[in-house]
Amino acid sequence: xxxxxxxxxxxxxxxxxxxxxxxxxxxxxxxxxxxxxxxxxxxxxxxxxxxxxxxxxxxxxxxxxxxxxxxxxxxxxxxxxxxxxxxxxxxxxxxxxxxxxxxxxxxxxxxxxxxxxxxxxxxxxxxxxxxxxxxxxxxxxxxxxxxxxxxxxxxxxxxxxxxxxxxxxxxxxxxxxxxxxxxxxxxxxxxxxxxxxxxxxxxxxxxxxxxxxxxxxxxxxxxxxxxxxxxxxxxxxxxxxxxxxxxxxxxxxxxxxxxxxxxxxxxxxxxxx
Amino acid sequence: xxxxxxxxxxxxxxxxxxxxxxxxxxxxxxxxxxxxxxxxxxxxxxxxxxxxxxxxxxxxxxxxxxxxxxxxxxxxxxxxxxxxxxxxxxxxxxxxxxxxxxxxxxxxxxxxxxxxxxxxxxxxxxxxxxxxxxxxxxxxxxxxxxxxxxxxxxxxxxxxxxxxxxxxxxxxxxxxxxxxxxxxxxxxxxxxxxxxxxxxxxxxxxxxxxxxxxxxxxxxxxxxxxxxxxxxxxxxxxxxxxxxxxxxxxxxxxxxxxxxxxxxxxxxxxxxxxxxxxxxxxxxxxxxxxxxxxxxxxxxxxxxxxxxxxxxxxxxxxxxxxxxxxxxxxxxxxxxxxxxxxxxxxxxxxxxxxxxxxxxxxxxxxxxxxxxxxxxxxxxxxxxxxxxxxxxxxxxxxxxxxxxxxxxxxxxxxxxxxxxxxxxxxxxxxxxxxxxxxxxxxxxxxxxxxxxxxxxxxxxxxxxxxxxxxxxxxxxxxxxxxxxxxxxxxxxxxxxxxxxxxxxxxxxxxxxxxxxxxxxxxxxxxxxxxxxxxxxxxxxxxxxxxxxxxxxxxxxxxxxxxxxxxxxxxxxxxxxxxxxxxxxxxxxxxxxxxxxxxxxxxxxxxxxxxxxxxxxxxxx
Numbered sequence: 001x002x003x004x005x006x007x008x009x010x011x012x013x014x015x016x017x018x019x020x021x022x023x024x025x026x027x028x029x030x031x032x033x034x035x036x037x038x039x040x041x042x043x044x045x046x047x048x049x050x051x052x053x054x055x056x057x058x059x060x061x062x063x064x065x066x067x068x069x070x071x072x073x074x075x076x077x078x079x080x081x082x083x084x085x086x087x088x089x090x091x092x093x094x095x096x097x098x099x100x101x102x103x104x105x106x107x108x109x110x111x112x113x114x115x116x117x118x119x120x121x122x123x124x125x126x127x128x129x130x131x132x133x134x135x136x137x138x139x140x141x142x143x144x145x146x147x148x149x150x151x152x153x154x155x156x157x158x159x160x161x162x163x164x165x166x167x168x169x170x171x172x173x174x175x176x177x178x179x180x181x182x183x184x185x186x187x188x189x190x191x192x193x194x195x196x197x198x199x200x201x202x203x204x205x206x207x208x209x210x211x212x213x214x215x216x217x218x219x220x221x222x223x224x225x226x227x228x229x230x231x232x233x234x235x236x237x238x239x240x241x242x243x244x245x246x247x248x249x250x251x252x253x254x255x256x257x258x259x260x261x262x263x264x265x266x267x268x269x270x271x272x273x
Numbered sequence: 274x275x276x277x278x279x280x281x282x283x284x285x286x287x288x289x290x291x292x293x294x295x296x297x298x299x300x301x302x303x304x305x306x307x308x309x310x311x312x313x314x315x316x317x318x319x320x321x322x323x324x325x326x327x328x329x330x331x332x333x334x335x336x337x338x339x340x341x342x343x344x345x346x347x348x349x350x351x352x353x354x355x356x357x358x359x360x361x362x363x364x365x366x367x368x369x370x371x372x373x374x375x376x377x378x379x380x381x382x383x384x385x386x387x388x389x390x391x392x393x394x395x396x397x398x399x400x401x402x403x404x405x406x407x408x409x410x411x412x413x414x415x416x417x418x419x420x421x422x423x424x425x426x427x428x429x430x431x432x433x434x435x436x437x438x439x440x441x442x443x444x445x446x447x448x449x450x451x452x453x454x455x456x457x458x459x460x461x462x463x464x465x466x467x468x469x470x471x472x473x474x475x476x477x478x479x480x481x482x483x484x485x486x487x488x489x490x491x492x493x494x495x496x497x498x499x500x501x502x503x504x505x506x507x508x509x510x511x512x513x514x515x516x517x518x519x520x521x522x523x524x525x526x527x528x529x530x531x532x533x534x535x536x537x538x539x540x541x542x543x544x545x546x547x548x549x550x551x552x553x554x555x556x557x558x559x560x561x562x563x564x565x566x567x568x569x570x571x572x573x574x575x576x577x578x579x580x581x582x583x584x585x586x587x588x589x590x591x592x593x594x595x596x597x598x599x600x601x602x603x604x605x606x607x608x609x610x611x612x613x614x615x616x617x618x619x620x621x622x623x624x625x626x627x628x629x630x631x632x633x634x635x636x637x638x639x640x641x642x643x644x645x646x647x648x649x650x651x652x653x654x655x656x657x658x659x660x661x662x663x664x665x666x667x668x669x670x671x672x673x674x675x676x677x678x679x680x681x682x683x684x685x686x687x688x689x690x691x692x693x694x695x696x697x698x699x700x701x702x703x704x705x706x707x708x709x710x711x712x713x714x715x716x717x718x719x720x721x722x723x724x725x726x727x728x729x730x731x732x733x734x735x736x737x738x739x740x741x742x743x744x745x746x747x748x749x750x751x752x753x754x755x756x757x758x759x760x761x762x763x764x765x766x767x768x769x770x771x772x773x774x775x776x777x778x779x780x781x782x783x784x785x786x787x788x789x790x791x792x793x794x795x796x797x798x799x800x801x802x803x804x805x806x807x808x809x810x811x812x813x814x815x816x817x818x819x820x821x822x823x824x825x826x827x828x829x830x831x832x833x834x835x836x837x838x839x840x841x842x843x844x845x846x847x848x849x850x851x852x853x854x855x856x857x858x859x860x861x862x863x864x865x866x867x868x869x870x871x872x873x874x875x876x877x878x879x880x881x882x883x884x885x886x887x888x889x890x891x892x893x
Contacts, residue, residue: 009286011562018563019520022506026576026617051518053565054549055511137366138357147382164681165378165600167385167414168673170614174680188286188366190357248315 010197014047017185019169020148021051021132024183027173028130031058031183034119035087037072037079038220039205040134040186043194045083046203047185048132059086061122065114066091067102067222075206082204088126092118102224110222129175132183138190139250146184147172154178191250192243199236210234219250286357286364287492290384290416293393294403298424302393302462303356303367304334309469310484312358313337334463362488377410377647378600381685384411389418389490391483396435396459397428400443406633409649412450413598413687415669419447420486421454427461431474449636456486496560499523500585502663502671503564504616505534505578516547517566517574522616522670525559526566526580534578535661536589537712539743541568573712573743577618579661579671587663587671591656592625594690597676598649601683605644605652605676614682615674618660622676625655653692664688707787711745713885715784717809718877720793721802721856722819723848724834725826727865727873728793731819734874736791739881747783749776751794752832764845770801777805784812789881797853813884817877818859822866823848 025031033048033056035041048056062076080087092100095113102110123131135146147163149171164172175181186194198205208217215228216239229248233239291299307313317337325332356367368383384390390411394404411419421443429435440457447454458467459478466472467482481489501524509516526532530543546554547565558564574580579587599605605624613622628651629638644650654674665672665687676684707715718735720728732748739746751772755762758775762768773796783790796802806814826848827835838846845851856862861880863873 015520015561015563019506022518022520022563023617026507050549051563052511052549053509053514053516053518053547057509057511163379165382165685166682167382167685168670168675169616170675170677170682170685172681173614173619173677176680 007200010193010200013189013193014050014197016188017047018051020171020183020185021048023169023171024130024132024149024181025052025057027171028175028181028183030126030128031130031132032088032126032128033058033060033132035060035062035085036134036220037062037068037076037206038134039194039198039209040136040189042079042203042205043189043197044132044134044185045079045085046201049083056083056085059088059126061119062087062089063115063119063122064089064091065110065222066096067114067224069206069208069220069223071206071208072220075204079204088122090118090122092121102222107225110225114222123180128180130181130183132185134186135184136186136189136191136194146182146187148184148187149173150182150184151176152179152182192240195236195240195243199240209239211238286366287389287487287490288366288368288387289487289490290368290380290387290390290411291393292380292384292390292403292407292411293422293424294395294398294401294407297393297395297398297401297404298462299393300335301333302391302422302424302460302468304337305462305465305468306367306483307337307356307358308334309465310358310360312356360484360488365487377406380407381410381414381598381600384414384416385685387416388492389420389487390416391420391422391487392454393422393424393462394439394443395428396423396425396432396439399439400446402634404443405446405635406647408447408450408452409631409633409636410598412452413596413649413685415673415687417452418490419452419454420483421457422462422483423457423459424462426459426466426472426475427464431459431461431472433459433475433477455489456480458483458486496523496670497525499560499668501526501530501580501582502587502616502668503532503580504618505574505576505580506617507576508574509565514547514567515571517568517580518563519566519580519617520563521558521560523560523668524582525557526564527557531583532568532580533583533586534572534574534580535587536659537574537578538589539572539574540583541570541572541574543567544569571741571743575712577616577620579616579618581661587661587668588691589659589661590691591659592692593654593662593688594628594651594692595654595674595686595688596649596651597644597684597686598647599644599676599684600647601678602646603678603683604646605650605684606642611683612677613654613656613660613674614677615660615662616671620656620658620660622654622656624652626653628652651689652686654686662688664690707785711787713744713789714813715745715787715789716813716815716881716884717780717784717790717792718815718817718881719780719796719802719805720791720817720819721796721859723821723823723826723853724795724846725829725831726819726821727870728795728819731817731863731870731873731877732791732793734870735877735881738874738878739789744789745787746789746791748791748793749779749783751776751792754779754794764843764851766798766845766851769795769797770804773801773805774808777808780805781809781812784809795847795853797847797851799854799856802856815861815880815884816856816859817861817863817880818856819873820855820862820864825866 092114100110100113147166151172153176172181208220210216211231211234214230214232216231216233217228220226231242233242291303293299321336322332358365368387392407394400423436423439436459458480459475460467462468469482469484471482502522503519503526504522505517505519507518509518528543528545533540544567547567548554581587607624607627610621610623613620627641630641630644630648630650631638633649663671672688674686675682720732722728729750736746736748754776759772762772776792776794780790780792830836837843838849847853861876863876
């Protein structure tokens with residue numbers, strides 16, 4: 001593969017994502033971008049700055065489960081300054097008072113209580129009608145069915161059986177009554193594309209992705225249920241080489257996906273990303 | 274994911290859509306393709322086999338894709354699923370489009386983004402309704418690279434004769450659509466025959482396997498050679514810059530290019546590209562690239578307009594003949610208002626006439642009063658205002674559109690031809706038509722205040738800013754009127770009232786032509802100003818009170834009028850020998866002793882801005 005062809009490919013992905021960002025900003029009244037601080041999220045920030053000529057014209061939302069890795073909090077504060085982010089942070093204090101946590105509850109319950117519930121509360125509070133997410137079609141089979149603009153009902157539900165057609169660059173232009181539209185600029189990207197783009201653009205990312213003592217994180221979530229994978233890849237070049245050879249799935253280290261046969265499907269129908 | 278690398282590998286992912294009649298084996302084919310190209314994640318086969326065992330079902334390759342519970346229950350693919358795989362040649366995104374009739378809209382979604390299509394026909398069942406319908410849609414959606422897979426050859430004893438029969442029948446059908454299949458490949462997806470591996474049981478087949486055929490496809494046409502079409506997505510003013518944002522849909526754009534914006538026809542020149550992170554910006558933005566452009570001359574442009582080079586512009590009009598595919602639950606009917614979306618243009622439109630409805634399976638056409646779901650028809654579309662477009666055969670990307678109702682897309686179409694403007698608007702030209710041409714509504718802005726308060730100076734600056742922003746603007750100055758239209762009037766109360774009446778009449782005429790009309794007239798009496806406002810009730814009226822202390826005005830005395838009045842040479846001079854009744858609730862109140870002239874101009878422009886809201890490109 002020539003370096004030029006690869007660049008051409010990344011540029012195409014980038015330009016399409018920029019178009020999706022711009023169409024979302026032009027079409028919706030109030031846009032917000034949830035930010036997990038993970039690699040896809042950080043690529044999104046980069047693309048947003050490209051789309052809007054340096055300045056992100058809407059707020060970012062961090063749903064803090066309080067179970068983030070300490071390094072992630074450090075990264076959050078650093079990135080906030082680098083990118084000039086208008087950041088909203090929300091925690092489900094109520095659930096924490098009720099003692100919901102990984103020590104006592106199963107990951108699906110905790111994810112629902114500490115992520116989905118405060119996420120929906122924030123949507124109710126700020127009345128966003130468009131949320132930009134970093135999901136990719138290659139991550140999980142249920143995500144393969146997503147659209148660039150994917151309407152969600154007021155309850156946050158996704159009617160994946162009756163989605164609007166999407167063609168010729170025309171997207172769903174309005175949110176359902178009381179609901180919102182998920183805008184997904186990274187839909188066509190793969191994990192490999194993400195890393196190749198991070199390398200090309202030199203996008204800041206948490207160092208948890210790089211190998212320490214023979215292990216690294218491939219996907220980042222709450223620390224009690226996110227496990228590192230065996231990997232000697234200690235820099236971006238090595239990660240890229242590793243991804244070209246791997247056949248294990250990216251979210252293999254994410255426990256909440258693997259509780260039941262269809263746990264991801266259940267989580268997503270209830271409003272999870 | 275193949276681990277082998279070759280230097281010839283094409284890194285650009287090719288999108289391929291898989292279509293065909295229900296149960297002709299699409300999902301099985303894709304499952305097998307993934308398996309045989311070694312593109313499945315570790316453990317996927319085992320997981321699906323295990324799930325099948327739990328459900329007491331026989332393993333099928335189709336289940337590899339049908340990850341959702343519902344699909345496994347219904348045994349049909351419900352939505353456009355994208356699956357990535359790669360051959361030695363390049364990466365693919367394969368779109369496993371459904372064949373179930375109900376889900377045509379998903380197939381359209383998939384096929385519209387595909388560079389190539391694989392259409393499966395069951396060798397035993399032969400050409401069916403959806404085999405034809407899908408090909409028709411592919412032709413409408415512009416998918417030109419087509420390979421037909423004659424599947425389930427194992428069920429017809431791998432018979433070349435059966436294969437030949439299907440090839441003959443189906444190629445004749447494709448010909449009527451103007452489509453040609455690159456190959457007809459005999460396969461048995463279930464057994465992987467001629468998918469990746471050559472089939473030992475079909476030695477008579479000398480053509481390529483499916484992956485060989487795929488690797489021979491080329492990417493979608495490069496549209497860089499076409500004339501420039503840059504539809505505006507938005508205007509950004511996050512800082513001092515005013516950036517025109519859009520995606521180049523055809524052609525290419527460079528700094529220094531002269532642009533014409535249609536509809537509207539205003540022109541300007543590309544000054545810079547504003548790429549982040551800079552400092553180096555591109556020298557050219559080609560087809561598919563986003564562009565962030567500043568212009569040399571600040572003109573009024575807005576989302577929806579299409580920028581082109583003046584030498585090769587899109588057509589501008591509001592009526593055309595189109596071929597439409599309709600996916601809405603409710604039938605498409607004439608004279609109902611739909612939203613027409615063409616690139617970033619979004620206008621109300623009606624179907625003026627249904628020319629004919631075509632049966633996508635038999636290609637027979639008939640007249641009809643309405644168009645049912647999942648049909649193809651030819652119609653006359655009439656938009657409520659001008660749009661920029663091309664004929665589909667001239668420039669596909671500006672020659673196609675979507676129809677929306679209730680915020681949802683229900684159909685799409687390609688523009689075949691313009692139509693004679695048989696229904697060109699007739700009768701009186703209305704104010705809204707003038708407004709549409711100007712790109713903004715008219716307004717009357719009345720500057721009142723003492724002589725020498727600075728009305729004219731502020732109004733002139735406002736006029737300059739509006740004019741440079743591409744607005745239609747005109748100034749009606751009291752001093753000019755005094756030596757022309759009002760030559761016969763003096764300074765008496767009655768004459769002043771008449772001068773206000775005449776000035777309002779003139780302002781009304783200008784506003785009627787669509788101009789933002791700036792009147793500068795002392796109009797000292799509240800009653801006279803109230804009459805002016807009433808006389809101009811058809812237009813937006815803004816009163817701007819230029820409030821300067823008398824001493825300041827008198828000390829300036831630019832025209833020497835105060836001195837004359839003090840000497841008694843002018844009777845009833847406002848502020849000296851005649852009252853000035855300050856407005857009680859002006860729309861804008863400028864206290865000149867507290868406000869700089871620049872601030873005053875900004876205040877007035879902000880008030881005008883509010884009036885023109887809805888026209889979001891308003892900063893001058």
